[in-house]
Amino acid sequence: xxxAAIENQLKGASTRNAAARARxxxxxxxxxxxxxxxxxxxxxxxxxxxxxGFSLMLNLAIPITLATIAQMFVIAxxxxxxxxxxxxxxxxxxxxxxxxxxxxxxxVVLAGSIGVYALxxxxxxxxxxxxxxxxxxxxxxxxxxxxxxxxxxGGKAPDWLLSLMAFKPPFxxxxxxxxxxxxxxxxxGLMRTSYGVxxxxxxxxxAALKRAGWSLLKTKIVLFALTGxxxxxxxxxxxxxxxxxxxxxxxxxxxxxxxxxxxxGGEFVGGRVSPIGAVLGALTLALAASPLLTFMHIPPDWQVxxxxxxxxxxxxxxxxxxxxxx
Amino acid sequence: MPxxxxxxxxxxGAEKHFGAVNVxxxxxxGAEKHFGAVxxxxxxxxxxxxxxxVGLVGHNGAGKSTLMHMVAGTLVPDSGxxxxxxxxxxxxxxxRAQQLGIRCVFQELSLCPNLSVAENTRINHxxxxxxxxxxxAADLIAAKLDEIFPDHGISAFDIAxxxxxxxxxxxxxxxxxxxxxxxxxxxxxxxxxSSLDAHTAGQLLAFVRRFVxxxxxxxxxxxxxxxxxxxxxxxxxxxxxxxxAADAAKSFDRDRLxxxxxGAEGHQKAATETAKxxxxxxxxxxxxxxxxxxxxxxAHAGEIIGLAGLAGHGQTDLLLAIFNAAGRAKAxxxxxxxxxxxxxxxxxxxxxPQWSISENIGIRSLARLxxxxxxxxxxxxxxxxxxxKKIGIRTPDMTNNIFxxxxxxxxxxxxxxxxxxxARIVLMDDPMRGVDxxxxxxxxxxxxxxxxxxxxxxxxxxxxxxxDNCDHVYVFKNGRIVANLRRDELTEEKIIQSSFGDAA
Numbered sequence: 001x002x003x004a005a006i007e008n009q010l011k012g013a014s015t016r017n018a019a020a021r022a023r024x025x026x027x028x029x030x031x032x033x034x035x036x037x038x039x040x041x042x043x044x045x046x047x048x049x050x051x052x053g054f055s056l057m058l059n060l061a062i063p064i065t066l067a068t069i070a071q072m073f074v075i076a077x078x079x080x081x082x083x084x085x086x087x088x089x090x091x092x093x094x095x096x097x098x099x100x101x102x103x104x105x106x107x108v109v110l111a112g113s114i115g116v117y118a119l120x121x122x123x124x125x126x127x128x129x130x131x132x133x134x135x136x137x138x139x140x141x142x143x144x145x146x147x148x149x150x151x152x153x154g155g156k157a158p159d160w161l162l163s164l165m166a167f168k169p170p171f172x173x174x175x176x177x178x179x180x181x182x183x184x185x186x187x188x189g190l191m192r193t194s195y196g197v198x199x200x201x202x203x204x205x206x207a208a209l210k211r212a213g214w215s216l217l218k219t220k221i222v223l224f225a226l227t228g229x230x231x232x233x234x235x236x237x238x239x240x241x242x243x244x245x246x247x248x249x250x251x252x253x254x255x256x257x258x259x260x261x262x263x264x265g266g267e268f269v270g271g272r273v274s275p276i277g278a279v280l281g282a283l284t285l286a287l288a289a290s291p292l293l294t295f296m297h298i299p300p301d302w303q304v305x306x307x308x309x310x311x312x313x314x315x316x317x318x319x320x321x322x323x324x325x326x
Numbered sequence: 327m328p329x330x331x332x333x334x335x336x337x338x339g340a341e342k343h344f345g346a347v348n349v350x351x352x353x354x355x356g357a358e359k360h361f362g363a364v365x366x367x368x369x370x371x372x373x374x375x376x377x378x379x380v381g382l383v384g385h386n387g388a389g390k391s392t393l394m395h396m397v398a399g400t401l402v403p404d405s406g407x408x409x410x411x412x413x414x415x416x417x418x419x420x421x422r423a424q425q426l427g428i429r430c431v432f433q434e435l436s437l438c439p440n441l442s443v444a445e446n447t448r449i450n451h452x453x454x455x456x457x458x459x460x461x462x463a464a465d466l467i468a469a470k471l472d473e474i475f476p477d478h479g480i481s482a483f484d485i486a487x488x489x490x491x492x493x494x495x496x497x498x499x500x501x502x503x504x505x506x507x508x509x510x511x512x513x514x515x516x517x518x519x520s521s522l523d524a525h526t527a528g529q530l531l532a533f534v535r536r537f538v539x540x541x542x543x544x545x546x547x548x549x550x551x552x553x554x555x556x557x558x559x560x561x562x563x564x565x566x567x568x569x570x571a572a573d574a575a576k577s578f579d580r581d582r583l584x585x586x587x588x589g590a591e592g593h594q595k596a597a598t599e600t601a602k603x604x605x606x607x608x609x610x611x612x613x614x615x616x617x618x619x620x621x622x623x624x625a626h627a628g629e630i631i632g633l634a635g636l637a638g639h640g641q642t643d644l645l646l647a648i649f650n651a652a653g654r655a656k657a658x659x660x661x662x663x664x665x666x667x668x669x670x671x672x673x674x675x676x677x678x679p680q681w682s683i684s685e686n687i688g689i690r691s692l693a694r695l696x697x698x699x700x701x702x703x704x705x706x707x708x709x710x711x712x713x714x715k716k717i718g719i720r721t722p723d724m725t726n727n728i729f730x731x732x733x734x735x736x737x738x739x740x741x742x743x744x745x746x747x748x749a750r751i752v753l754m755d756d757p758m759r760g761v762d763x764x765x766x767x768x769x770x771x772x773x774x775x776x777x778x779x780x781x782x783x784x785x786x787x788x789x790x791x792x793x794d795n796c797d798h799v800y801v802f803k804n805g806r807i808v809a810n811l812r813r814d815e816l817t818e819e820k821i822i823q824s825s826f827g828d829a830a
Binding site: 019020023192194195197198200201203204205207208209210211212213214270271272 | 421
């Protein structure tokens with residue numbers, strides 16, 4: 001029987017190692033797909049691989065990355081936010097109008113909108129509502145508010161925001177530094193701190209967390225508030241780059257953000273998310289979105305479809321790897 | 327056994343006697359709990375003294391888990407009092423229980439599969455924060471694993487979801503015994519060995535003995551009666567939401583425990599109905615995908631086949647594979663007649679919540695109910711009325727919504743769906759969960775009657791006494807058939823023995 005026990009143990013260790021290897025492979029996939037896109041760009045247009053090239057290609061990467069991180073927080077709690085795109089647009093309109101003309105009002109409105117997100121989390125938890133329904137409804141609310149604030153494109157970003165986003169550090173383009181910084185901060189906060197464990201645990205096994213005496217209401221509120229916070233940062237960053245706003249400016253971000261999280265190795269349920277992966281996923285999407293396709297001489301009409309094709313290919317590769325895991 | 331009955335009656339005296347000797351860690355007086363119409367606990371008195379290991383036994387549904395949820399603070403009793411070390415606790419909750427040094431290892435695994443072993447440890451210790459908490463948590467759990475299960479082969483940084491079910495259970499047990507700022511006086515172990523092999527189960531029980539010898543208290547729930555008899559100081563037996571016996575472990579033996587749990591009548595009943603059937607034509611021949619030897623499940627017309635073993639060891643998977651094979655040929659599975667499935671989780675897999683009772687019954691027989699391209703409401707009503715009378719679904723109107731029925735009657739409607747169809751083979755995926763005993767007995771009779779008419783039943787159940795209705799029982803372990811028992815060789819012991827492989 002002892003022999004059987006030892007044999008058992010060896011078998012256990014080997015299947016566990018296989019699982020760990022597959023998980024490793026899967027966590028490398030976001031980096032791999034980014035590298036692949038970069039290689040393709042370098043091959044198609046070597047001159048793009050330069051300080052100036054990256055600054056240009058990754059122009060919109062910072063807001064996309066921030067929106068992806070925002071989405072990642074709700075996904076970590078097994079929820080989904082379909083309003084993040086219009087929320088980014090709403091924040092953009094507030095930034096380009098009130099935050100410049102009446103900074104105090106702007107700050108209050110933006111802080112209040114984070115509070116609204118926190119309340120949504122509480123509502124979803126207390127009434128046991130599907131987050132998809134609630135956030136889909138909210139997406140129209142944000143859009144409507146954005147149009148009320150800024151009926152036609154215009155406004156102007158505050159000067160401090162403009163100069164921040166125009167920052168040109170030596171050697172490494174600003175978007176790359178910003179991406180590294182975001183990844184590091186969020187990774188530390190969610191993956192390393194002791195409360196981050198509780199937040200992720202609420203997606204992994206909520207019942208177990210409740211039994212251990214944690215408040216699921218609080219975890220949900222915190223996750224939604226963090227989504228709101230990063231949504232605000234995304235909207236501000238976006239306006240810092242585009243200099244003026246439009247009520248529809250963020251609409252594409254909803255699906256882009258979800259795709260970025262999934263591309264980065266996250267899963268819709270189970271609290272399995274990766275901040276570093278999400279940032280890589282967002283960068284991949286930002287690069288694949290237009291620079292790569294333009295270099296491939298794909299006409300703009302077809303770029304959205306081609307973008308979708310890239311997504312399907314990467315996600316299919318992930319499914320294949322996950323299947324080997326089982 | 328007249329002697330055993332006498333023991334049951336004098337249990338109250340024993341309770342009081344033991345209570346007086348020690349200071350109680352926890353005492354519940356008259357705890358009651360209802361879930362809807364089901365009375366899970368009816369006025370239970372229960373207590374645990376310091377330095378005592380209390381064994382808690384009883385059949386599934388006897389109320390053991392409900393009682394333990396109250397001790398752990400996860401459930402609040404509808405009425406009754408909870409007293410911890412002589413102080414009445416009015417707002418007893420999980421955090422309060424933890425402050426008072428009461429921990430619980432629940433039967434269902436409660437690790438977060440997406441977190442590492444160390445991170446899962448952190449969840450149970452609110453004081454594990456600040457700089458270096460990961461290292462502290464890892465050291466804490468690793469040391470405890472080393473202490474309880476030497477050569478466990480688990481790293482604190484393994485992701486819980488990657489571990490085998492046995493290792494997950496080891497982590498969970500070890501986690502309950504880790505110590506930070508809160509005291510640790512009482513640990514509830516609800517079926518702690520159900521997923522452990524004999525070797526590790528022995529390690530765990532030895533540790534429990536050491537823990538109790540060191541002054542800690544423990545509640546041990548196990549369906550392996552030998553474990554309880556050998557390791558508990560005192561044994562409490564529950565049946566139908568009540569404590570029916572409580573006495574020093576020394577005064578119990580296996581027979582007395584089984585009698586107190588109410589197993590004896592069931593066996594007598596089964597014995598009266600002797601083997602009858604001459605095997606009819608073959609209906610199902612199936613081999614689980616993970617089966618390595620030649621064992622396979624064989625069912626003939628008119629047979630009731632039981633699928634036993636611990637929950638989640640491949641019984642449902644095989645039923646679903648058979649169900650799929652009926653529609654589309656599949657290697658290793660032969661099905662010769664139409665199949666219907668009675669789902670175990672009726673809320674998620676069985677019922678169409680928006681539909682009437684009639685519609686819920688008729689869905690499996692649409693082909694017969696059709697006239698032209700449409701469903702004939704008249705024929706649907708006929709089918710429903712026939713089964714309402716036959717099976718006794720208690721409702722004034724079969725066109726009422728299915729949710730107007732009680733849980734047991736909903737389950738009856740699902741049986742009517744299967745039995746009213748053209749299916750000659752009925753697969754039952756532990757359908758009696760949470761059904762009251764009256765309904766159960768009616769359904770058992772119905773199943774036997776239908777089997778006599780030539781229907782074949784494949785019946786997965788977690789309740790051992792239900793297996794008495796079966797002609798043949800296959801015991802499952804780790805997705806494989808490990809034993810094939812005829813009715814006359816069927817005993818609970820044999821099933822448990824086979825479920826645990828070399829555990830005996």
